[in-house]
Amino acid sequence: MSQQPRSAVIRDVARLAGVSHQTVSRVMNNHPSVRPETHDRVMKAVHQLNFRPNANARGLAAGRSRLIGVISHEPLLFGPASTLLGVERAARTAGYGVSVVTLEQLDHHSVTEALDRLTAQAVAGVAVIAPLLSATAAAAAQSVLAAVPAVVVEPDAVADLPTVAVDQVEGARLAVEHLLSLGHETVWHLSGPPTWSQARGRADGWRQALEAAQRAVPPTLTGDWSPRSGYDAGLELAGRSDVSAVFCANDHQALGLLRALHERRVRVPEDISVVGFDDIPESRFLSPPLTTVRQDFDEVGRRCLGTLLELIEGDEPAAPVSHLRVRPTLMVRASSDRPSRLAVSR
Amino acid sequence: MSQQPRSAVIRDVARLAGVSHQTVSRVMNNHPSVRPETHDRVMKAVHQLNFRPNANARGLAAGRSRLIGVISHEPLLFGPASTLLGVERAARTAGYGVSVVTLEQLDHHSVTEALDRLTAQAVAGVAVIAPLLSATAAAAAQSVLAAVPAVVVEPDAVADLPTVAVDQVEGARLAVEHLLSLGHETVWHLSGPPTWSQARGRADGWRQALEAAQRAVPPTLTGDWSPRSGYDAGLELAGRSDVSAVFCANDHQALGLLRALHERRVRVPEDISVVGFDDIPESRFLSPPLTTVRQDFDEVGRRCLGTLLELIEGDEPAAPVSHLRVRPTLMVRASSDRPSRLAVSR
DNA sequence: CCGAGCGATGAGACCGTTAACATAACCGAC
DNA sequence: GTCGGTTATGTTAACGGTCTCATCGCTCGG
Numbered sequence: 001m002s003q004q005p006r007s008a009v010i011r012d013v014a015r016l017a018g019v020s021h022q023t024v025s026r027v028m029n030n031h032p033s034v035r036p037e038t039h040d041r042v043m044k045a046v047h048q049l050n051f052r053p054n055a056n057a058r059g060l061a062a063g064r065s066r067l068i069g070v071i072s073h074e075p076l077l078f079g080p081a082s083t084l085l086g087v088e089r090a091a092r093t094a095g096y097g098v099s100v101v102t103l104e105q106l107d108h109h110s111v112t113e114a115l116d117r118l119t120a121q122a123v124a125g126v127a128v129i130a131p132l133l134s135a136t137a138a139a140a141a142q143s144v145l146a147a148v149p150a151v152v153v154e155p156d157a158v159a160d161l162p163t164v165a166v167d168q169v170e171g172a173r174l175a176v177e178h179l180l181s182l183g184h185e186t187v188w189h190l191s192g193p194p195t196w197s198q199a200r201g202r203a204d205g206w207r208q209a210l211e212a213a214q215r216a217v218p219p220t221l222t223g224d225w226s227p228r229s230g231y232d233a234g235l236e237l238a239g240r241s242d243v244s245a246v247f248c249a250n251d252h253q254a255l256g257l258l259r260a261l262h263e264r265r266v267r268v269p270e271d272i273s274v275v276g277f278d279d280i281p282e283s284r285f286l287s288p289p290l291t292t293v294r295q296d297f298d299e300v301g302r303r304c305l306g307t308l309l310e311l312i313e314g315d316e317p318a319a320p321v322s323h324l325r326v327r328p329t330l331m332v333r334a335s336s337d338r339p340s341r342l343a344v345s346r
Numbered sequence: 347m348s349q350q351p352r353s354a355v356i357r358d359v360a361r362l363a364g365v366s367h368q369t370v371s372r373v374m375n376n377h378p379s380v381r382p383e384t385h386d387r388v389m390k391a392v393h394q395l396n397f398r399p400n401a402n403a404r405g406l407a408a409g410r411s412r413l414i415g416v417i418s419h420e421p422l423l424f425g426p427a428s429t430l431l432g433v434e435r436a437a438r439t440a441g442y443g444v445s446v447v448t449l450e451q452l453d454h455h456s457v458t459e460a461l462d463r464l465t466a467q468a469v470a471g472v473a474v475i476a477p478l479l480s481a482t483a484a485a486a487a488q489s490v491l492a493a494v495p496a497v498v499v500e501p502d503a504v505a506d507l508p509t510v511a512v513d514q515v516e517g518a519r520l521a522v523e524h525l526l527s528l529g530h531e532t533v534w535h536l537s538g539p540p541t542w543s544q545a546r547g548r549a550d551g552w553r554q555a556l557e558a559a560q561r562a563v564p565p566t567l568t569g570d571w572s573p574r575s576g577y578d579a580g581l582e583l584a585g586r587s588d589v590s591a592v593f594c595a596n597d598h599q600a601l602g603l604l605r606a607l608h609e610r611r612v613r614v615p616e617d618i619s620v621v622g623f624d625d626i627p628e629s630r631f632l633s634p635p636l637t638t639v640r641q642d643f644d645e646v647g648r649r650c651l652g653t654l655l656e657l658i659e660g661d662e663p664a665a666p667v668s669h670l671r672v673r674p675t676l677m678v679r680a681s682s683d684r685p686s687r688l689a690v691s692r
Numbered sequence: 693c694c695g696a697g698c699g700a701t702g703a704g705a706c707c708g709t710t711a712a713c714a715t716a717a718c719c720g721a722c
Numbered sequence: 723g724t725c726g727g728t729t730a731t732g733t734t735a736a737c738g739g740t741c742t743c744a745t746c747g748c749t750c751g752g
Contacts, residue, residue, distance in 0.1 A: 007465075009708055020732045025710060033729055052466035056405035057708035060737050065402055067445070067467075076627075081427055088448050097467055099413070099445045102434050119353075120398040121413075121443055228631030252628070259633060262608070281422075282598070285574030287605065355738055366702045371740060379699055403738035406707050 008049035017045040028053055055097070059122045066096045068308060069118030071111075073103040073130030077225070078250075078280050079198065079295070083129050083153055086301025094305055099123060103130050118148075125149040125308035131197055132158050149311035151304050156197040157323060162311075164304045164324045166295040168198055171328035172205025175247045175275045175293055177213075178330055182338040184245040184273065186215040190233045190257065192249035193224045202249045202277060223249065227256035234260025243272055244339045251276040251283050251292055258286060258335070269337035279331055288334035299326045354395035363391040374399055401443070405468050412442045414654060415464030417457075419449040419476030423571070424596075424626050425544065425641070429475050429499055432647025440651055445469060449476050464494075471495040471654035477543055478504045495657035497650050502543040503669060508657075510650045510670045512641040514544055517674035518551025521593045521621045521639055523559075524676055528684040530591040530619065532561040536579045536603065538595035539570045548595045548623060569595065573602035580606025589618055590685045597622040597629050597638055604632060604681070615683035625677055634680035645672045 010028075014021040019042060026034050027042040034042075045051070059065025068091045074080050088098045099121055101114040111132070118126055126148055152158045155165040179187045189206045192199030203220060210217050221236065223229030230253030237243050238261055248254035254276035261268055268274055268288055276283060279294035303324045356374075360367040365388060372380050373388040380388075391397070405411030414437045420426050434444045445467055447460045457478070464472055472494055498504045501511040525533045535552045538545030549566060556563050567582065569575030576599030583589050584607055594600035600622035607614055614620055614634055622629060625640035649670045 011708085021708090022710085022733080023731060026731085029710085033731085035730065038730080052462055054406070054708050055467040056402045056411055057737090058710075059402035060400070060406050060739080061708075061710040063710090063737075075431055076424075076427055078422075081422055085421055085448060088446055092447065092463075097445050097447070097463060099443050100434055101438065101443070102431060116398055117438075117443060121401040226631060227628045231631065231633070255628075256631070259605070263633070282573045282601075285572060285577065285602070287577070287609070357738085367739085368703080368741090369701060372701085375740085379701085381700065384700080400738055403707090404740075406709085407738075407740040409707075409740090 008051040010051070010053065012049055013042065013045045013051050016049065017042045063122070064124045064312070065122050067099050067121060067123045068096050068305070069121065069123035069126040070098055070100045071103055071114050071118070071126065071128045071130055072100060073106060075100075075102055075129075078252075078278055079297075080129050082295075082297035083300055083304075086297040086299070087127050087129075087153075087304055088301070089298060090301040090305040094309065096124070096305070106130065106132070123148065124312050125151070127304050127308065128152045128154075131195070149308055151307050151311075153300065153304060154197055155201045155325075160321060162307050162322045162324075164300055164307060165326065166297075166300060166328050167325040168201025169205035169208065170325070171277060171293040171295070172202040172247065173209040174328065174330045175277070175291075176206050176209035178291070178332065179245040179247065179273055179275060179336060180209070180213055180215070182245075182273065182336065184339055186210060186218060187245045187247050188218045188221070188237065188243050190221045190223050190230065190246060190248045190253055192222075192253070194222065199249055206247055218243075223253045225250055225252055227252050227259075229253055230256025230258075231260045233257055235264065237261070237272070238264035238266045245273040245336070246275070248274065248276045251278040251280045251290060254290055254292070254335075255282070255286060258288075258290070262287075268335050270340050273336040273339070275336050283331075284333060286335070291333045291336040292331050294329045294331050296326055296329070354397040356397070356399065358395055359388065359391045359397050362395065363388045409468070410470045410658070411468050413445050413467060413469045414442050414651070415467065415469035415472040416444055416446045417449055417460050417464070417472065417474045417476055418446060419452060421446075421448055421475075424598075424624055425643075426475050428641075428643035429646055429650075432643040432645070433473050433475075433499075433650055434647070435644060436647040436651040440655065442470070442651070452476065452478070469494065470658050471497070473650050473654065474498045474500075477541070495654055497653045497657075499646065499650060500543055501547045501671075506667060508653050508668045508670075510646055510653060511672065512643075512646060512674050513671035514547025514674075515551035515554065516671070517623060517639040517641070518548040518593065519555040520674065520676045521623070521637075522552050522555035524637070524678065525591040525593065525619055525621060525682060526555070526559055526561070528591075528619065528682065530685055532556060532564060533591045533593050534564045534567070534583065534589050536567045536569050536576065536592060536594045536599055538568075538599070540568065542571075545595055552593055564589075569599045571596055571598055573598050573605075575599055576602025576604075577606045579603055581610065583607070583618070584610035584612045591619040591682070592621070594620065594622045597624040597626045597636060600636055600638070600681075601628070601632060604634075604636070614681050616686050619682040619685070621682050629677075630679060632681070637679045637682040638677050640675045640677050642672055642675070 010021045010024050013024045024042050027039055055065055070087055072080055072084055091098045101117055103110050103114055150161055152161050152163045153165055154163055155168045176187050191203045194200055207217055221233045223233060234257035248257055254274055266272055276290050276292035279292045283290040283292050356367045356370050359370045370388050373385055401411055416433055418426055418430055437444045447463055449456050449460055496507055498507050498509045499511055500509055501514045522533050537549045540546055553563055567579045580603035594603055600620055612618055622636050622638035625638045629636040629638050
């Protein structure tokens with residue numbers, strides 16, 4: 001008797017509103033040439049029937065769905081996870097859905113496979129949140145991505161594709177200049193793994209800022225993003241008397257470093273100032289609260305989607321490949337302060 | 347001239363293989379009644395043309411797409427993020443895509459909206475990784491979720507829906523029994539925010555284990571998952587002489603607690619043993635490495651998808667609502683050890 | 693030896709939407 | 723007043739699959 005009322009389709013709405021289904025379609029897609037009165041009548045019917053256009057039918061008929069594909073590598077790290085969230089938020093606001101494929105490895109096959117999955121879904125565009133560093137991965141990407149609008153969320157240019165990212169060099173510069181302005185002679189750097197372009201960008205910014213201020217460039221310590229590597233570096237630095245400021249490539253490393261310094265009775269910021277990168281939620285609750293560089297991932301997501309939508313909806317095919325950079329912000333907290341004594345006096 | 351070779355469709359494959367499009371469809375769906383020889387011939391053509399069935403067309407024709415919708419709340423927390431990853435992995439293996447919608451709030455409107463988005467995409471099923479605690483949210487969910495297969499990833503039963511989760515009570519029990527077996531008189535507990543059913547489950551397990559062993563149940567400290575709240579609790583506990591073991595509801599809180607104890611010269615594990623929950627990547631690199639309860643999120647993802655697939659593909663509508671529980675594992679590390687002296691002697 | 697039953701395949705309708713084209717009404721200009 | 727050009731709407735054909743049903747050989751039992 002009480003049949004499950006099959007969800008309304010466009011013709012149901014049309015019948016109820018007394019128009020053709022095509023007019024309903026026009027209303028749903030904000031086509032300009034619909035009389036306001038008709039528009040309202042249709043919308044009333046839409047609400048009355050709780051009509052939602054079927055995304056599959058739309059995608060099929062239009063050739064592309066309102067779906068953005070996202071390829072994500074290491075989606076548990078803070079940066080990638082935050083970027084994914086940012087893209088999803090922006091997409092949702094723009095009326096797009098987000099289909100995610102994670103990448104276990106970065107080889108040719110995995111990348112191709114992931115892209116195939118997404119294109120099979122007729123996604124309107126693809127956002128790549130993965131370092132396409134290996135030439136083979138990039139090549140795999142390029143062949144497929146030539147056909148579908150794509151944006152790479154990476155600070156380095158990749159294979160002629162548009163990119164969006166936080167300006168890593170600028171962020172590092174902010175950190176270093178902040179420390180120098182406090183009176184530190186120079187700044188040490190604990191970098192991330194050099195296979196990541198983010199790590200390379202931060203190291204470059206650090207070096208550039210020091211050189212611009214004509215300061216000595218200390219040797220670089222290399223970590224792997226983990227607190228453990230920060231801890232190890234901290235033990236090493238605690239033994240030196242010529243270190244008054246350290247810039248860590250991410251907050252997790254800074255966390256480990258803080259612990260090591262604390263164990264060795266090196267006071268922060270009195271003896272050594274520390275600055276991190278990321279502004280993870282924990283940072284302002286560390287002891288001392290960590291000065292760090294905040295990245296606006298929501299903005300990255302918005303820009304990312306903006307670029308995609310331009311490519312998708314844009315008519316002019318000759319738009320130049322864009323490389324948007326989002327400006328990071330320095331969050332000054334207690335872990336950085338002016339040096340209380342000259343480094344040499346230790 | 348060299349036209350972009352529009353990607354192959356099923357009729358192209360059929361023509362090349364010398365069969366009807368329907369036979370190709372059968373091959374793509376592993377229909378049993380296709381001669382092996384025909385099957386091979388079709389597959390050869392499929393590979394030759396690099397044919398991928400269009401997901402939109404499939405979804406439209408079949409009434410359901412090979413897409414799993416995931417609703418996620420707070421996708422930056424370790425548990426939710428890991429669960430999302432687990433579901434995506436399992437879905438990918440099963441040949442399904444994953445469409446994600448994040449939930450900014452947990453009110454009626456947001457939940458309805460998110461579900462509408464997913465059902466408009468004709469998703470085959472929905473996995474909810476969000477606490478549907480509020481009655482209104484649950485109600486919103488129920489009305490829609492009655493129509494589409496759904497699984498809730500939550501340790502508490504919700505509105506007659508199937509659930510999958512790590513057994514929180516069991517995990518807490520493992521932690522407490524481990525500490526008791528080392529010789530501790532009793533175990534203190536720093537819980538998570540009681541609005542989370544996970545936090546409640548862990549607190550319940552802790553209490554049950556103590557009562558089963560007929561031990562005194564100390565007052566509960568309450569945190570908010572953050573390291574800061576762990577730090578605060580640590581300062582409080584460091585001042586007491588009757589604490590020899592603490593079970594923290596998550597690793598982030600344990601991290602803060604360890605720091606506080608270290609500052610107060612309370613040794614871990616000599617003076618106080620600490621056990622956490624989650625096994626975040628940092629845990630084994632803390633000093634001391636943290637004993638904790640590991641949750642197998644990949645398994646949760648697999649079970650989640652398994653349940654969904656049963657609901658989707660299953661024919662018998664009378665399957666009982668299932669509540670799968672994944673067993674957690676205790677990871678014993680250096681932060682827990684036998685009490686070196688009786689608690690009373692401090 | 694013949695028809696029931698099954699295995700393998702094919703033909704055409706159909707899913708719900710958008711795109712292309714057609715049509716009717718209306719506008720101002722000559 | 724009639725004609726080109728909008729504007730608002732309707733009609734019909736895709737889009738690329740799956741599903742239902744029909745067809746054609748076979749095999750096998752009586």
